[in-house]
Amino acid sequence: MKVDLNQVPRGIIPIRMFESFPSVCKNFGVPADVRTLLLLRRGMDRGLVHTVGDLYVLFKGILVKDPTMLGPFTQAFYHYFIGVEIKPGERLSDAIERSQAFQDWLDDYIKSDERRVQMDMDELMDRFLDEVHLTSYDIKRVLDGEEILKKDDPSMKDRATGDDDANAERLLEKAADYRFTDLEELRKRMEKVMEQQMGKHSGGSHWIGHSGISPYGHGGAALGGIRVGGSGGGRMARQVFDDPQYYPVDVDANISDDNVDASLASLKGIIEHTNDLYLDIPLTVKTGVKEGGLFLPIELEKTEDKLQVILLIDNGGYSMDYYIRPVQALFKKMKTRFQHDLETYYFHNTIYKVVYDDERRSNPVPIERILNKDPNYRVFIIGDAAMAPYELHEGSLIAWGRFTEKFKKIAWLNPVSQKHWSITWTTTLLKRLIPMYPMTPRGLEEAIQSMNKKKN
Amino acid sequence: MADKTMWTGSEHYLCDRELAQAFHMSRVLGMPLLIEGEPGTGKTELPIQFAQDLGLELFVYPVGSKSTVEQFVAKFDHVKYLRDSQIEVLNAQREEKGLHTSLSTGGRSTEVLDDYVLLGPAAKAYSSANSVLLIDEIDKAPREFPNDLLYALSHRKFVLPESGRVIEVSENDMPAIVITSNREQELPTAFKGRCIYHYIAFPDPDVMREIIAKHYPDAVGETVEKAIKVFYQLRELGLERAPSTRELLNWLKYLKGKVPQEQLKSIESLEGLGALVKTQDDVKRVMRQMTIEGGLKSGPPRYYSN
Numbered sequence: 001m002k003v004d005l006n007q008v009p010r011g012i013i014p015i016r017m018f019e020s021f022p023s024v025c026k027n028f029g030v031p032a033d034v035r036t037l038l039l040l041r042r043g044m045d046r047g048l049v050h051t052v053g054d055l056y057v058l059f060k061g062i063l064v065k066d067p068t069m070l071g072p073f074t075q076a077f078y079h080y081f082i083g084v085e086i087k088p089g090e091r092l093s094d095a096i097e098r099s100q101a102f103q104d105w106l107d108d109y110i111k112s113d114e115r116r117v118q119m120d121m122d123e124l125m126d127r128f129l130d131e132v133h134l135t136s137y138d139i140k141r142v143l144d145g146e147e148i149l150k151k152d153d154p155s156m157k158d159r160a161t162g163d164d165d166a167n168a169e170r171l172l173e174k175a176a177d178y179r180f181t182d183l184e185e186l187r188k189r190m191e192k193v194m195e196q197q198m199g200k201h202s203g204g205s206h207w208i209g210h211s212g213i214s215p216y217g218h219g220g221a222a223l224g225g226i227r228v229g230g231s232g233g234g235r236m237a238r239q240v241f242d243d244p245q246y247y248p249v250d251v252d253a254n255i256s257d258d259n260v261d262a263s264l265a266s267l268k269g270i271i272e273h274t275n276d277l278y279l280d281i282p283l284t285v286k287t288g289v290k291e292g293g294l295f296l297p298i299e300l301e302k303t304e305d306k307l308q309v310i311l312l313i314d315n316g317g318y319s320m321d322y323y324i325r326p327v328q329a330l331f332k333k334m335k336t337r338f339q340h341d342l343e344t345y346y347f348h349n350t351i352y353k354v355v356y357d358d359e360r361r362s363n364p365v366p367i368e369r370i371l372n373k374d375p376n377y378r379v380f381i382i383g384d385a386a387m388a389p390y391e392l393h394e395g396s397l398i399a400w401g402r403f404t405e406k407f408k409k410i411a412w413l414n415p416v417s418q419k420h421w422s423i424t425w426t427t428t429l430l431k432r433l434i435p436m437y438p439m440t441p442r443g444l445e446e447a448i449q450s451m452n453k454k455k456n
Numbered sequence: 457m458a459d460k461t462m463w464t465g466s467e468h469y470l471c472d473r474e475l476a477q478a479f480h481m482s483r484v485l486g487m488p489l490l491i492e493g494e495p496g497t498g499k500t501e502l503p504i505q506f507a508q509d510l511g512l513e514l515f516v517y518p519v520g521s522k523s524t525v526e527q528f529v530a531k532f533d534h535v536k537y538l539r540d541s542q543i544e545v546l547n548a549q550r551e552e553k554g555l556h557t558s559l560s561t562g563g564r565s566t567e568v569l570d571d572y573v574l575l576g577p578a579a580k581a582y583s584s585a586n587s588v589l590l591i592d593e594i595d596k597a598p599r600e601f602p603n604d605l606l607y608a609l610s611h612r613k614f615v616l617p618e619s620g621r622v623i624e625v626s627e628n629d630m631p632a633i634v635i636t637s638n639r640e641q642e643l644p645t646a647f648k649g650r651c652i653y654h655y656i657a658f659p660d661p662d663v664m665r666e667i668i669a670k671h672y673p674d675a676v677g678e679t680v681e682k683a684i685k686v687f688y689q690l691r692e693l694g695l696e697r698a699p700s701t702r703e704l705l706n707w708l709k710y711l712k713g714k715v716p717q718e719q720l721k722s723i724e725s726l727e728g729l730g731a732l733v734k735t736q737d738d739v740k741r742v743m744r745q746m747t748i749e750g751g752l753k754s755g756p757p758r759y760y761s762n
């Protein structure tokens with residue numbers, strides 16, 4: 001039995017119904033605006049939305065433009081449509097268990113079949129999530145009989161509930177009913193949401209009221225013993241809440257393995273354009289034809305990625321070691337993404353006459369050799385700039401002065417939190433000499449922006 | 457009328473439910489589908505398999521660092537135009553001298569500018585109703601390319617350069633447009649705003665089993681289990697280039713050539729590791745951390761590079 005998902009009556013749903021959703025999204029840090037609603041409407045008019053699960057999928061496609069937006073979006077959705085508030089760091093199932101929506105659903109669910117009292121919380125939670133995330137896709141799968149086929153597969157036994165062998169036919173019918181009756185119900189439900197939105201503004205709305213989620217009778221009756229979502233939406237939602245990769249990284253945290261991608265994004269601003277010329281053949285030909293066959297070469301400026309980087313790393317002392325690895329990893333990763341020259345040198349606390357080209361600091365390189373390089377090199381110094389005052393004597397300050405003189409694009413990245421910089425005298429002094437930024441994705445971005453403004 | 461029913465994968469291709477939903481949505485709404493995800497998660501396969509399964513025409517535009525919208529839509533062949541116009545002059549001169557043989561312009565006429573327009577994949581897809589257009593690896597493109605592309609795609613209409621010919625497509629005949637990206641660079645926000653976005657999460661072991669079953673239905677269960685275990689262990693090591701689905705499949709292909717007993721032994725000794733791990737540094741690291749028994753030593757240190 002094949003069902004064309006488009007052959008269902010179209011519902012004209014007033015767009016007003018969700019008008020406060022974009023602003024709720026913004027509160028959760030997910031950009032949304034009136035275009036979101038227009039797209040939603042288009043999707044609804046074309047029969048994309050039949051269930052709450054469909055709504056989740058549609059909004060997700062429209063709003064989530066980055067995996068890190070998925071976490072905040074899911075939070076916003078659960079808040080707005082289900083009335084489930086997830087506290088930071090909380091597991092989804094705990095938040096759901098607390099919620100009124102789940103309690104109401106549970107009452108109905110158990111009432112409709114007393115045997116369900118014996119189900120454990122995990123299983124009930126799965127059922128609830130299945131119903132929240134039930135989508136047209138799932139229904140189609142049921143209608144296509146895939147689920148039935150799977151039941152014959154012994155490895156899938158845990159998903160089936162046992163007594164539904166004879167009911168298979170009936171369940172299909174029910175799912176089909178569900179399929180075609182839900183639109184009107186959905187409409188009513190949305191009206192209810194709207195009323196609630198108008199009544200109280202801050203409390204959020206409860207998509208799932210006392211009548212449970214399923215539009216087909218009470219609490220899950222439509223799906224009887226069949227597990228439609230199974231491995232689907234509910235599981236995904238749980239994953240989203242538990243996995244930090246679905247949340248935005250803290251751009252003010254020190255560069256680490258966790259935010260290395262955000263740091264790379266800041267680094268991409270580093271790419272430069274050269275002013276070489278190239279022969280524009282099409283333009284030359286075109287002009288030549290107009291000039292009656294007199295061809296004069298027309299040259300245009302060529303922009304090409306070119307990048308040279310010197311990394312000066314303070315790896316003296318135990319304290320720095322922890323910070324160095326992620327920075328090295330970052331620039332190494334960058335090397336695979338952009339073609340560039342990267343030279344790394346090491347020093348201890350500050351520089352005098354030499355730096356070293358190995359981590360153990362056994363191969364000294366006179367600083368003159370670095371100072372003779374192309375002034376277009378960008379110099380990143382990574383260090384905490386904290387040392388005994390006598391170490392930063394005049395000779396050292398002169399050495400740093402020669403660097404800033406030669407390389408205009410120079411920045412000091414300091415892993416120590418910015419608020420502690422003023423406590424250390426040497427940090428204060430070096431900061432005056434060399435532009436200093438926190439060693440965070442944001443700091444890196446600022447450093448590169450200010451570098452880009454400087455011309456040699 | 458384009459076929460807008462939900463496509464859920466084919467015999468050879470396991471289309472994950474969320475991807476299927478996103479793809480369906482993008483076709484119904486007439487918006488491009490932007491798929492991001494790690495390499496080797498089957499991003500490019502989706503439109504290819506879709507077109508093959510439904511017998512639709514497929515147009516592919518592989519994006520590179522020098523890509524321009526002209527290549528994508530259509531460009532004017534100035535060199536040919538120049539050659540032909542010179543030939544005309546030449547032919548006229550020859551005629552004056554009483555020569556009757558003339559040089560050919562291959563049926564093109566410099567009067568008809570349309571003869572010199574080379575259609576790109578976009579123009580071809582738009583002129584063929586209900587086709588599939590794949591724009592592969594857009595993150596490799598120069599920075600201005602995505603926005604130019606967006607402008608071109610948002611109008612359902614191309615005006616061809618120089619000739620002014622218009623290629624238009626009705627909403628119903630819009631090709632299904634799929635754009636893939638490995639996230640090597642961030643795409644402009646405005647660009648993403650015009651697409652339906654889907655991020656392919658890396659498949660978990662359950663899904664991986666299904667994927668393997670689609671590719672190698674006759675693979676030995678025990679081998680697959682063991683290989684999957686090693687594969688996910690390798691991914692946890694934090695290698696420079698973590699092995700992807702494609703690499704696991706290649707490894708299994710290599711193992712398939714052996715008898716089952718040999719297969720298990722090969723997995724234990726990490727034979728054919730080259731199929732999974734691609735850089736010298738990574739190989740060294742794997743050798744250091746995976747013992748001969750095939751187990752993982754205590755968890756890898758947090759900041760462990762090189």
